[in-house]
Amino acid sequence: MKIRTKWLGIAAAAFSVAAIAGSASAQDKRTIALVYGIKGDAFYVTMEKGAQAKADELGVTLLADGPSQWNPAIQTPIVDAMIARKVDGLIAVPNDPQAMIAVLQRANDMGIPVVTTDQFIGDGDYANGSVTFPLSYVASDNFGGGKLACETLIEGMGGKGTLYVLVSTPNVPSDVARRDGCLAAVEATNGAVELAGVDYTQSNATIATTQTQAALQKNPNITAIFGGNLFSAQGASAAVKTANLAGTVKIASFDAPEQAIDDLRAEVVDIVIAQQPALIGATAVQYIVDALDGKTADIPRKLATPFVVITRENVDTPEAQAAIYKDK
Amino acid sequence: MSESSTTAILSCRGMVKRFGGLVAVDNVDLDLAAGEVLALVGDNGAGKSTLVQMISGVFRADGGTVSLDGEQKVFASPEDARAAGIETIYQDLALCDNLTAADNIFLGREIRRRRFGLLPGLDQAEMRDRARTVLDELHIRIPDLNAPVRALSGGQRQAVAISRAVYWQARIMVMDEPTAALGVPEQRKVMDLIRLLKSRGVPVILISHNMQDVFEISDRIFVMRRGAKVGDFPTSATEPNEIVRAMIGG
Amino acid sequence: MTVQSSGGADTAGAPGVGVQAVRLIGRVWAWLFLLALIAFFTATAPHFFDLFNFQAMGANTAIVLVLALGQTFVIITGGIDLSVGYVMGLATVVISLIMQNMVGYPLPVALLAGMAGGLGVGITAGLFNGFVVARLNVSPFIATLGTLGIAQGLAFVLSGGPPVSIQIPGLGALGNGYVVYWHSTFGLGLFGLPEGVTGPEMRNVRSFIPLQLLYAGVLTATCAYLLSSTQFGRHVYAIGGSAKAALRAGIPVKRDLFKVYVLSSVMASLAGLMYVLRYTGGVASSGDALLLSSIAAIVIGGASLFGGEGRIGGTLVGAMIIAVIQNGLVLLGIDPFWQYAAVGAVIILAVLADQAKLRIVR
Numbered sequence: 001m002k003i004r005t006k007w008l009g010i011a012a013a014a015f016s017v018a019a020i021a022g023s024a025s026a027q028d029k030r031t032i033a034l035v036y037g038i039k040g041d042a043f044y045v046t047m048e049k050g051a052q053a054k055a056d057e058l059g060v061t062l063l064a065d066g067p068s069q070w071n072p073a074i075q076t077p078i079v080d081a082m083i084a085r086k087v088d089g090l091i092a093v094p095n096d097p098q099a100m101i102a103v104l105q106r107a108n109d110m111g112i113p114v115v116t117t118d119q120f121i122g123d124g125d126y127a128n129g130s131v132t133f134p135l136s137y138v139a140s141d142n143f144g145g146g147k148l149a150c151e152t153l154i155e156g157m158g159g160k161g162t163l164y165v166l167v168s169t170p171n172v173p174s175d176v177a178r179r180d181g182c183l184a185a186v187e188a189t190n191g192a193v194e195l196a197g198v199d200y201t202q203s204n205a206t207i208a209t210t211q212t213q214a215a216l217q218k219n220p221n222i223t224a225i226f227g228g229n230l231f232s233a234q235g236a237s238a239a240v241k242t243a244n245l246a247g248t249v250k251i252a253s254f255d256a257p258e259q260a261i262d263d264l265r266a267e268v269v270d271i272v273i274a275q276q277p278a279l280i281g282a283t284a285v286q287y288i289v290d291a292l293d294g295k296t297a298d299i300p301r302k303l304a305t306p307f308v309v310i311t312r313e314n315v316d317t318p319e320a321q322a323a324i325y326k327d328k
Numbered sequence: 329m330s331e332s333s334t335t336a337i338l339s340c341r342g343m344v345k346r347f348g349g350l351v352a353v354d355n356v357d358l359d360l361a362a363g364e365v366l367a368l369v370g371d372n373g374a375g376k377s378t379l380v381q382m383i384s385g386v387f388r389a390d391g392g393t394v395s396l397d398g399e400q401k402v403f404a405s406p407e408d409a410r411a412a413g414i415e416t417i418y419q420d421l422a423l424c425d426n427l428t429a430a431d432n433i434f435l436g437r438e439i440r441r442r443r444f445g446l447l448p449g450l451d452q453a454e455m456r457d458r459a460r461t462v463l464d465e466l467h468i469r470i471p472d473l474n475a476p477v478r479a480l481s482g483g484q485r486q487a488v489a490i491s492r493a494v495y496w497q498a499r500i501m502v503m504d505e506p507t508a509a510l511g512v513p514e515q516r517k518v519m520d521l522i523r524l525l526k527s528r529g530v531p532v533i534l535i536s537h538n539m540q541d542v543f544e545i546s547d548r549i550f551v552m553r554r555g556a557k558v559g560d561f562p563t564s565a566t567e568p569n570e571i572v573r574a575m576i577g578g
Numbered sequence: 579m580t581v582q583s584s585g586g587a588d589t590a591g592a593p594g595v596g597v598q599a600v601r602l603i604g605r606v607w608a609w610l611f612l613l614a615l616i617a618f619f620t621a622t623a624p625h626f627f628d629l630f631n632f633q634a635m636g637a638n639t640a641i642v643l644v645l646a647l648g649q650t651f652v653i654i655t656g657g658i659d660l661s662v663g664y665v666m667g668l669a670t671v672v673i674s675l676i677m678q679n680m681v682g683y684p685l686p687v688a689l690l691a692g693m694a695g696g697l698g699v700g701i702t703a704g705l706f707n708g709f710v711v712a713r714l715n716v717s718p719f720i721a722t723l724g725t726l727g728i729a730q731g732l733a734f735v736l737s738g739g740p741p742v743s744i745q746i747p748g749l750g751a752l753g754n755g756y757v758v759y760w761h762s763t764f765g766l767g768l769f770g771l772p773e774g775v776t777g778p779e780m781r782n783v784r785s786f787i788p789l790q791l792l793y794a795g796v797l798t799a800t801c802a803y804l805l806s807s808t809q810f811g812r813h814v815y816a817i818g819g820s821a822k823a824a825l826r827a828g829i830p831v832k833r834d835l836f837k838v839y840v841l842s843s844v845m846a847s848l849a850g851l852m853y854v855l856r857y858t859g860g861v862a863s864s865g866d867a868l869l870l871s872s873i874a875a876i877v878i879g880g881a882s883l884f885g886g887e888g889r890i891g892g893t894l895v896g897a898m899i900i901a902v903i904q905n906g907l908v909l910l911g912i913d914p915f916w917q918y919a920a921v922g923a924v925i926i927l928a929v930l931a932d933q934a935k936l937r938i939v940r
Contacts, residue, residue: 040738170915199914204867205857210638210901214908217631218624220781230741234857241754242634244771244783259859262743266750266858327738407828422826424819426886427812435816436827438809449807 029061030089032288033082034281035075036066037093037118042257042325043277044093047117049326050278051091054285062285063087072099079103083110089288091281093118101131108133113291115284118277127301135291138283140275141304142174146181146226148307149252149273153224154185154193156250156270162221164196166211166236167228168203178228178254196222201232208235209242216243224250227269230260237268256310257325264312272310274323279305337362337397337531338383338414338500344391345378352378354555355392360500363529365522367536367546367563371575375555376535380502383533384416385409396499407436413499417489417506425478429470430459432477433492462495463487466524483514490521494530501525501532507541519545539568553577607931608879608895611924615899619906626909630785633756637788639901641849641856643894644794645865646872647801648845650893651838653876654805655817656885657711657718659839661725662846663869665703668733669696669850670860674742677749677854685748693851700847703729704840712835733862741861744854753855756785757792793852797845802890804841814838818885874921875900878928887932899924 034051036044048064055062063082067074072095082090083106090107094100094116101121104114114134122131153163165182167175179198186195196219201208208231216222216239225240227233233253240249246267253260256274263269287299308323315321336359345353353375360366368376382389385403393400396412403409406416423432434455441451456473463470468487470480477485486506493501503522507515515538522532522545536542542549543563551559551574559574603610620627645662652659673692680688703725710721751770759767761783764774775783805811813834816824825831846865853864877883878899879892903920 040734040740042740197908197911199908202867203863205861205864206638206641206853207867209856210904211908211914213634213638214905217626217628217634217905218909218911220625231861234859238754238856239634239638241750242637242788243630244759244780244785246780248778248780257740259741259743262745262859266743266745268750268858327740405828406826410828416826418826422820422823424816424823424886426819427815431812431816435824436813436829438812440809443807447803448809449803450809450812452807 029059030289030292031061031063031085031087032089032091032285033085033087034062034064034091034284035078035082035093036064037095038070039066039068042327043118043255043275045327046325047093047277047281049281051281051285053278054282058285058289060088060285060289066093067095070095072096075100076103079107083107083112087112088292090114091284091288092116094121095119097121097124105133113288115287117280117284125302135296136284136287136299136301136303138280138287138303138305140280140307142177143181143184144304145254145273145275145307146178146183146228147185148181148309149178149254149271150182150185150226151188152271152273152309153226153250153252154189157193157224159189160192161223162194162196162219163224163226164212164215164219164222164236165198165226165228166201166208166232167198168201168232170200175228182226182228194221201229201235203229203231205231205235205238208232209238210235212236212239213242216240216245216249222249225252227251227253229254230257230263233260233269234263237263255325256308256323258327261310261315261324264310264315267312270311274308274310274320274325276305276308276323277325278322335361339395339398340379340383340392341395342392343379343382343389343394345375345382345387346390351555353382356552356555356557358550358557360531360533362531363526364548365526365532365534365546367534367542367549368552369536369542369549369571369575370552373554374552374575376552377504378555379552380416380504380533380535383409384414384502386416410496413497414502415493415496415498415500416502416504417486417493418504423477423485423489426476428474429463429477429480429488430456430473432488433459433462433495435492437496458495459491462491466491466494466521468521481514482510483517486510486514486518487521490518490525494525494528498530501530503532504535505537506534507536507538515541539571542571543568551575605880608892608899608928611927612895612899612902615902615906619902619909623906623909626906631905633786633788633791635898635901635905636794637790639897640788640790640794641852642868642871642875642900643897644797644845644849644852645868646875646893646897647797647890648842649872650801650876650879650881650888650890651805651814652718652842653873653881653883654814654885654888655835655838656821657722657835657838658873658883659707659722659842660719660869661703661707661722661729662842662849662872663865663867664726664729664733664862665700665843665846666850666853666865666868667860667862668703668729668736669699669847670853670864671733671737671742671862672696672699672860673851673854674744674860675736677744677746678742681745685746688746689749689752692854696847696851696854697844699850700844701840702843703846704843705836707839707843708836711839712832730862737860737862741859743859746858749855750858752789753852753857755789757787757789758785760784760786790852790856793848797848798890798894801841801845805890810834810837815886818887871900871921872897874925877925880928880932882932896928 052062065078075095090112108114115136116134117138120137123129126132126134126137167179169175186193196215199211225236227236230253233251236251240246250270252271253269254273256272260272264272290299310320338360340358343353343356370376381387385406385408401412439451439455443449470484507518525532546563549561549563549571649659649662673696676695677688677692707722707725710716711718759771761772761775764772813829816829817831821831854860875896876893879896881888900921904917907917
């Protein structure tokens, strides 16, 4: 079954590339669809901006839309509508790794090249995995991001001390990858840095506060906390303040919406790890256009984009400013 | 079928109640004199409860007038009727099981006081004392005034409901099947309470299916059938067979 | 109904020492359980028995407790208010949006404006719940589920989804600080660190009475008085015992239900205000995960979801039990997932204890 699907997928991809290459010459301006993960999220707004800038540069039209909530049943009709509009390429942030396979397969069968960003379908390995028809999976390397965050914290700790980890859930792959990346950084110190524990905050600041307080009580030597998302970091910060330890315990926060930058300036957190959604969007557009131009061989099946570390020292530099997610 | 008394405390004329097409009470007159126990009897669905609920303000009459001491009254709600002195003891008692006897006696009419001269609060000690007094007056023994009434027996609960009416100086007491759910010793206790009310001059309208009780305690027997009044007998001048014949229309 | 009256009369006629004792234990079992938990964790968990830890637990459970205070009234009337989590979330968003636009104003002015907005949210939501429950006779579960959705939607629409932050200096201190600080060399500080304390010296400051605990304490005392000692409180119990009896006794049941739902929503919006002070911002989902904890606290405290039973003291001890379990299990180094299971087990234990008590007393 698996092998057959794979062969079918490759055949379909080859077919689609050929078909598009044919149609491309017949058309002056190509249209690419971006179906992002959820409306109104600064991360996806920024991704769309990056994609739009690249589309303008390459002379293609970008159509962007997405579901009002994170739900494959709502996202599917949006993708279908894009197929019906006969777009030339599709960039999607699939809401579910399994449920979104069928509709993206449908696009691919219609000869529309597909790139997924931020999230993947199947097992995420488009070269040898269960699903291979998408051209590429462009996303941040969450493992690398967690690792970078904790390496930065450890550097600030002077290479030794005790570190505590808070992530949102134990069952979302990106959270797990961030956690594991951080734990890898701790392990790399060969015992110089001790791990105080890992807790799960359900993305709720109040719960994060309760957990951090108990962790600080148990282990008064904690000098750094990794917050796997904004709420985890905010919750940790409140507990640190209640313990009169503000300033003596460093906190890293993952993701860089405006709120995280505000928190950074207000000394709620000390380090913000920014993904680069704009770069992700731009890269995806470039890959689609490359595919339409027949340069399929140059496209990597997976691209991990790097991170930007924002601190109070560098927050006003153009690089850091460019990395902040935009709401509108 | 003559008008029984010119000294009637309560006087109802031409009472009518319809539920959709059904006429539940059809042009009924009823009078009640001071210190009188009136037994209201009739088969199920004869309209006894409906008539009584118009008097106690639960239903609005579709026709007819209710006068207290010769003054015509319109009761929009049970509170109106209660404010006028008509207290009703319902079949299901209308007690809050989770509250104490004292709480129930003062339910909706709690004694309030200001704490430290400003905070609105309840005067719980005063309510408990007064509850104790009225219960003693009626020879009702409730061992633990702090227990919720769900811990009391059926007869004790009935007694709490009656003492509530007595405390609030009911001018007329309406009792709908007060002994229906009770064992025999407790039925006796309730009968004693009705006698006590009578001795204090409080007239009672008693709905009952128990002929023995009716003949034991009432002064007058008022019979209804299919919404209409079919008989009004002085108890001393009638006997059970006559009442039953009137009830079933024989 | 009590049919075997003589049997019932015997039990009730002589409340023996046994029944009295059961009644007493029924009332205080949760406190005994709390003491047992504290004794257990004191013996097993390092750093548990510590004044700072107790104060911090109190501060951390303050928001859940406040959320539960108003809900206690609702549950005693036999209802439930599922909307408190998102009413709290909506309040945090509204307060934050107002205060965000008041940067530059003095803190008290901005705070009062934010509070007014938050209370507005609470009162509106409560009136709406009261209207649907008392006037339209919709079951509280459904009515407040609807309000939950509306509040959630509004909160997301107003905030656009992401959290709303407030940049007003001094705001966070109101949510994270203490009333009294003490340092052996730098001396005493009220509502702030003693002058001169910086860096590592901060670890040597002793602090007393977290502000979050102070806020929650004032609200708890107010609600306890309202429920136990006022006519309104007595009517709340009466409605839960028998709404029909309450109505016949002349209690304005509908008006009191309005009051109860408004109280619940207003407490939720005050919990929202405490969240804003603590995290200097608001987000739609801030109260979502706290709803079940707050209901759990009430149930552990002895309230019945069928109405008529419950006390603010019970809700307080219920919230404390949950806080102690969560804290103690972390200190023991037990997997965080077991915390859920432990709280769940205590809820079932609480309900069983309650049923046993009722059986014996009846």
